[in-house]
Amino acid sequence: xxxxxxxxxxxxxxxxxxxxxxxxxxLRTSNQKNLKSLSHYYGxxxxxxxVVPALLILLMITSFKSFFxxxxxxxxxxxxxxxxxxxxxxxxxxxxxxxxxxxxxxxxTILIDGAVNKLNYINKTxxxxxxxxxxxxxxxxVLYSIFNINHKLNSRKIVEKFLIVLYFTCSLVAIMTxxxxxxxxxxxxxxxxxxxxxxxxxxxxNWSPQRVFVREAGDLDTRDLxxxxxxxxxxxGTFLIALIAMCVSVPVGLLxxxxxxxYASPKVRDWAKxxxxxxxxxxxxxxxxxxxxxxxxxxxDIGQGAGxxxxxxxxxxxxFVMGIMIIPFISSLSDDVIKSVPQSLREGxxxxxxxxxxxxVKVLLPAALPGIVGSFLLAVSRAIGExxxxxxxxxxxAKLTANPLDAATTITTQIVVILIxxxxxxxxxxQSAFALGLTLFVVTLxxxxxxxxxxxxxxxxxD
Amino acid sequence: MTDRIEQRINxxxxxxxxxxxxxxxxxxxxxxxLAWVLILFLNIFSSGYSAFYRTVIQVxxxxxxxxxxxxxxxxxxxxxxxxxxMYSFSKKAIxxxxxxxxxxxxxxxxxxxFSIEFEQEIREFLKSNKSNINETETIYLTASDDVDQVNKxxxxxxxxxxxxxxxxxxxxxxxxxxxxxxxxxxxxxPFLMRGDSREPELAGxxxxxxxxxxxxxxxxxxxxxxxxxxxxxxxxxxxxNKVTDFIEININNLAAVPSxxxxxxxxxxxxxxxxxxxxxxxxxxxxxxxxxxxxxxIATRASLRAVPPSIREGxxxxxxxxxxxxMHHVVxxxxxxxxxxxxxxxxxxxxxxxxxxxxGMVAFVVDVPQTPLDASASLPVQVYLWSESAExxxxxxxxxxxxxxxxxxxxxxxxxxxxxxxxxxxx
Numbered sequence: 001x002x003x004x005x006x007x008x009x010x011x012x013x014x015x016x017x018x019x020x021x022x023x024x025x026x027l028r029t030s031n032q033k034n035l036k037s038l039s040h041y042y043g044x045x046x047x048x049x050x051v052v053p054a055l056l057i058l059l060m061i062t063s064f065k066s067f068f069x070x071x072x073x074x075x076x077x078x079x080x081x082x083x084x085x086x087x088x089x090x091x092x093x094x095x096x097x098x099x100x101x102x103x104x105x106x107x108x109t110i111l112i113d114g115a116v117n118k119l120n121y122i123n124k125t126x127x128x129x130x131x132x133x134x135x136x137x138x139x140x141x142v143l144y145s146i147f148n149i150n151h152k153l154n155s156r157k158i159v160e161k162f163l164i165v166l167y168f169t170c171s172l173v174a175i176m177t178x179x180x181x182x183x184x185x186x187x188x189x190x191x192x193x194x195x196x197x198x199x200x201x202x203x204x205x206n207w208s209p210q211r212v213f214v215r216e217a218g219d220l221d222t223r224d225l226x227x228x229x230x231x232x233x234x235x236x237g238t239f240l241i242a243l244i245a246m247c248v249s250v251p252v253g254l255l256x257x258x259x260x261x262x263y264a265s266p267k268v269r270d271w272a273k274x275x276x277x278x279x280x281x282x283x284x285x286x287x288x289x290x291x292x293x294x295x296x297x298x299x300x301d302i303g304q305g306a307g308x309x310x311x312x313x314x315x316x317x318x319x320f321v322m323g324i325m326i327i328p329f330i331s332s333l334s335d336d337v338i339k340s341v342p343q344s345l346r347e348g349x350x351x352x353x354x355x356x357x358x359x360x361v362k363v364l365l366p367a368a369l370p371g372i373v374g375s376f377l378l379a380v381s382r383a384i385g386e387x388x389x390x391x392x393x394x395x396x397x398a399k400l401t402a403n404p405l406d407a408a409t410t411i412t413t414q415i416v417v418i419l420i421x422x423x424x425x426x427x428x429x430x431q432s433a434f435a436l437g438l439t440l441f442v443v444t445l446x447x448x449x450x451x452x453x454x455x456x457x458x459x460x461x462x463d
Numbered sequence: 464m465t466d467r468i469e470q471r472i473n474x475x476x477x478x479x480x481x482x483x484x485x486x487x488x489x490x491x492x493x494x495x496x497l498a499w500v501l502i503l504f505l506n507i508f509s510s511g512y513s514a515f516y517r518t519v520i521q522v523x524x525x526x527x528x529x530x531x532x533x534x535x536x537x538x539x540x541x542x543x544x545x546x547x548x549m550y551s552f553s554k555k556a557i558x559x560x561x562x563x564x565x566x567x568x569x570x571x572x573x574x575x576x577f578s579i580e581f582e583q584e585i586r587e588f589l590k591s592n593k594s595n596i597n598e599t600e601t602i603y604l605t606a607s608d609d610v611d612q613v614n615k616x617x618x619x620x621x622x623x624x625x626x627x628x629x630x631x632x633x634x635x636x637x638x639x640x641x642x643x644x645x646x647x648x649x650x651x652x653p654f655l656m657r658g659d660s661r662e663p664e665l666a667g668x669x670x671x672x673x674x675x676x677x678x679x680x681x682x683x684x685x686x687x688x689x690x691x692x693x694x695x696x697x698x699x700x701x702x703x704n705k706v707t708d709f710i711e712i713n714i715n716n717l718a719a720v721p722s723x724x725x726x727x728x729x730x731x732x733x734x735x736x737x738x739x740x741x742x743x744x745x746x747x748x749x750x751x752x753x754x755x756x757x758x759x760x761i762a763t764r765a766s767l768r769a770v771p772p773s774i775r776e777g778x779x780x781x782x783x784x785x786x787x788x789x790m791h792h793v794v795x796x797x798x799x800x801x802x803x804x805x806x807x808x809x810x811x812x813x814x815x816x817x818x819x820x821x822x823g824m825v826a827f828v829v830d831v832p833q834t835p836l837d838a839s840a841s842l843p844v845q846v847y848l849w850s851e852s853a854e855x856x857x858x859x860x861x862x863x864x865x866x867x868x869x870x871x872x873x874x875x876x877x878x879x880x881x882x883x884x885x886x887x888x889x890x
Contacts, residue, residue, distance in 0.1 A: 160784065164700055168696055170689045171692070171697055171710050174757070174760070175709065177728070177753045177756070181720070183731075185728075188731060252496055253492075256489070256493045259492065259493050264493075279499070283814030285844075286814075288850070289865065294506055327496050331496070378719070385722070385724075387722065387817035391820075391847075416723070419730065419820075434731065440723070444719060
């Protein structure tokens with residue numbers, strides 16, 4: 001019903017644009033007086049009155065409707081006073097399903113029959129009521145605004161003001177997103193820390209939240225919670241995998257950037273640069289599949305050939321593939337930085353008889369260092385926040401290890417493992433995922449901030 | 464004297480050699496990066512292309528055994544045909560391939576050469592051809608996943624019998640069928656049309672393609688106007704003050720937030736606080752639009768900034784208001800850049816998986832979704848789901864899904880490049 005109503009509102013909006021336009025033209029010809037704005041602005045003016053309040057009312061109705069319907073349908077049960085909140089909402093779902101023809105109750109009591117009837121009745125009424133209110137409002141405002149048009153009204157100003165407000169609201173979405181992220185993470189995290197001390201979370205060595213899940217039936221004492229939520233193995237695993245990724249991507253990315261900016265002919269550049277950037281455009285789930293199905297068995301076979309025991313979900317495989325994914329981040333950022341070093345520095349160095357390598361290593365790299373370090377930091381923050389590769393190719397069990405051939409798990413992996421599928425919301429297990437998310441958010445933000453500061457502070461200004 | 468010259472020459476040679484070495488390292492690094500692009504694509508394509516055709520086995524179905532006169536089918540409605548009991552009849556039709564086998568166990572093995580929906584397939588054939596059914600009709604039935612994989616050569620036949628899923632006697636049947644020319648390939652249309660299934664030979668990406676389309680549609684509807692309006696405000700109208708600075712810092716930070724954090728936002732706020740339905744493209748689209756907004760805003764701002772001030776000033780000089788100058792003259796010129804940014808943002812959203820896992824778009828959905836409010840998967844999530852399955856048949860399906868995903872991404876990026884080439888104005 002929502003779509004039809006919105007379509008109707010839009011239809012009214014289009015019609016009222018023409019009405020407003022027409023009215024303005026009529027005024028112009030009949031009064032022989034100039035209006036303050038061009039005719040079509042009066043059209044927009046009327047259309048805005050027709051559409052915007054109606055949409056706002058519709059939004060309000062849809063967001064509060066379900067609450068009122070539930071109150072009304074359950075009023076008899078609430079009057080009894082013997083139900084808790086959760087029981088009531090369960091009851092409401094059952095009544096809803098019964099109304100749809102699914103038999104849920106063993107015996108239909110008068111109360112339930114009454115509630116089902118009430119639900120059917122209120123659903124129908126509220127739908128009709130919504131149509132009448134919204135369309136009625138829209139129509140009334142169209143009439144009001146049309147009669148409001150006269151040669152003193154400057155509709156252009158009103159329309160432009162509205163647009164500015166609209167644009168400003170859109171730009172606030174970014175702030176609202178940030179606030180939403182921080183609020184949702186903090187809310188759950190604080191509830192988590194009210195049950196598990198923050199020090200246990202940050203310094204504990206044992207991560208096994210599923211144990212809480214198993215023990216849920218019995219009462220869980222704090223010592224158990226403390227032992228289950230030590231995130232150090234996750235931090236270590238994240239660090240290990242990110243380190244492996246950086247070991248692959250830093251040399252390759254940097255050398256590629258040097259080649260692109262200093263050695264390659266324009267033709268090679270034009271071909272190679274976009275191809276390497278493909279690596280950045282490939283969805284991470286593809287890398288995950290590649291790591292789990294091709295690279296991990298390969299690493300295992302090679303390792304076993306050399307007489308080592310390699311886990312089939314080794315950190316090495318996940319880290320290596322992640323490193324390949326990150327190459328373009330480092331190479332294109334560093335490429336830009338190296339290219340932006342002024343030509344005069346290069347020429348000065350060549351004039352002193354330095355070879356290309358000496359110029360690059362001793363002149364260009366030091367000059368470009370802040371930018372390059374910045375790109376490394378951005379790459380690290382990428383590696384830490386990367387999810388799908390580690391979910392698919394790294395281990396799921398938290399184990400404190402520094403051996404790259406062993407299975408290691410990461411922060412992101414655990415978030416997914418905990419939150420995938422059905423979760424009950426009041427368990428510390430679910431909340432721990434939000435605490436991990438907050439950690440991740442803070443760390444990546446800090447890395448990006450530091451990267452920006454490094455670039456800003458240490459970049460040399462030439463000319 | 465000669466000593467010093469020799470020394471000089473030696474050191475020069477050393478320097479030149481290290482120059483050469485360095486160059487080789489650089490070329491090596493770049494070739495390494497390029498090689499992995501190639502390896503990745505070859506790997507996916509070589510294991511994925513075979514999912515686009517499937518093995519079918521030709522079976523003669525004697526419809527006369529089901530009914531006395533086959534012309535009667537034309538008078539039956541679809542419902543009547545659905546009510547026909549066809550299971551044992553269908554099995555008998557398959558037994559006719561090998562009339563000699565008597566043992567129940569062998570018969571069961573024979574049936575297992577086919578996908579479990581063989582009865583349904585015969586019924587569908589009957590429904591769509593009910594007006595002209597002959598006494599015996601030749602129907603191509605889908606082979607089971609094991610047979611399909613053996614036929615494509617993906618499955619090793621020389622393992623011990625107890626180590627493989629397909630038994631010796633089934634291989635015997637299969638080879639005989641091949642010799643009789645009853646086994647053939649056809650284009651795997653069901654793979655493109657159907658939803659997910661627990662049986663690899665019946666699983667399709669249709670559901671997740673539609674899910675992805677709905678998600679992208681929601682992203683487009685939300686993030687395109689919001690992104691462009693926000694960019695216009697920040698670039699053209701925003702006063703230089705703390706609020707504006709704060710908004711800008713926020714946008715830049717959001718661009719760097721890991722995608723999984725947006726999943727947590729979706730779970731905590733959109734699902735639990737606002738109570739929108741789980742697992743739906745609507746919620747997925749909202750979460751992904753929040754994620755892609757910074758990309759669109761940053762790209763649009765860059766292209767607005769690239770519009771020369773003379774255009775703005777020209778419009779203002781002939782009496783346009785600020786709003787008119789921007790909306791009639793600056794924005795149209797900056798539109799190609801904004802569109803390019805939007806398409807790139809959409810491509811990002813299309814390939815994103817992690818946030819969708821958290822808002823429950825990993826549900827096992829058999830039906831192709833009809834609206835953005837139906838539970839569904841998306842293409843990358845389908846890749847994740849199938850990659851967790853053990854059956855050999857899902858490997859090629861996963862790779863094929865990746866191929867389609869990459870295909871869509873390449874198309875979108877090509878579109879972005881073309882728009883930029885065609886409409887970009889040089890000043």
